[in-house]
């Protein structure tokens with residue numbers, strides 16, 4: 272699907288998909304993700320209005336050693352989204368977010384920026400054998416940074432760039448805090464939480480006690496930015512003075528003002544399909 276139609280010329284937002292940020296720190300405004308974006312710039316040149324959450328983006332947990340830009344052979348399999356069944360550990364050997372705050376679909380696109388804020392811009396996702404069958408397919412590709420161990424002591428020693436002593440203490444503290452009296456149920460927000468931790472886990476809190484233990488190294492991957500062109504419900508691009516620009520339509524990631532601070536899973540393609548159909552129909556009607 273193309274993002275933008277200007278009379279007979281299809282212009283598109285040059286891809287900022289799947290660019291990976293390793294060296295940058297927040298805010299996003301200083302992150303260079305792409306030199307392209309020709310259509311967006313062209314639209315601005317003729318007076319289109321930018322709108323939306325320019326310091327926000329769809330940012331996920333992404334294989335730590337993935338190439339700097341997306342690899343079409345791997346596609347989205349560099350993502351690592353099964354953290355609700357395990358815990359995160361950062362370079363200091365500490366948990367730093369609520370892995371079970373909500374279903375993956377409601378947290379994955381905002382947790383990438385939290386990983387980016389950690390020392391070294393990375394973290395490890397830690398699981399035990401009890402949840403191995405629960406891990407998504409993306410954990411079974413060849414291009415993963417994974418360590419496996421038969422004890423927690425052995426595991427923390429294998430977590431590259433991590434304070435192993437603190438990591439072991441953190442996991443043991445976490446294990447003690449789990450409300451094991453509440454049944455684990457991955458199909459609902461089960462309320463199986465931790466108690467007394469500075470960083471709680473609100474659902475799906477399983478103890479890490481069954482070998483083999485596994486950990487996966489992730490960093491932050493940017494999928495797309497939230498800022499873009501202002502459009503109306505006819506997918507017409509709106510100018511800086513508030514009027515539609517004749518003959519200019521936009522849809523998909525080129526458009527801003529759709530997402531702020533977070534993103535519910537599946538809405539990127541929904542957004543592109545809905546406004547793409549409207550933009551295409553209106554552009555065709557105008558050209559007829």
Ligand SMILES: Cc1cc2nc3c(=O)[nH]c(=O)nc-3n(C[C@H](O)[C@H](O)[C@H](O)COP(=O)(O)OP(=O)(O)OC[C@H]3O[C@@H](n4cnc5c(N)ncnc54)[C@H](O)[C@@H]3O)c2cc1C
Pocket residue numbers: 272273274283284285286288289309346347494522523524525536537538539540541543
């Ligand atoms: C790794 C990953 C996983 C995703 N997972 C999901 C998901 O599970 N569910 C979901 O809903 N969304 C998902 N998305 C988001 C979804 O893919 C996008 O929101 C959607 O594809 C945006 O559509 P678009 O048409 O705006 O842009 P794109 O799909 O990027 O299309 C733009 C097209 O324009 C072309 N192009 C660029 N420059 C030019 C040029 N100068 N001339 C001609 N053509 C050009 C590109 O090659 C591309 O084909 C994911 C995105 C990524 C990167």
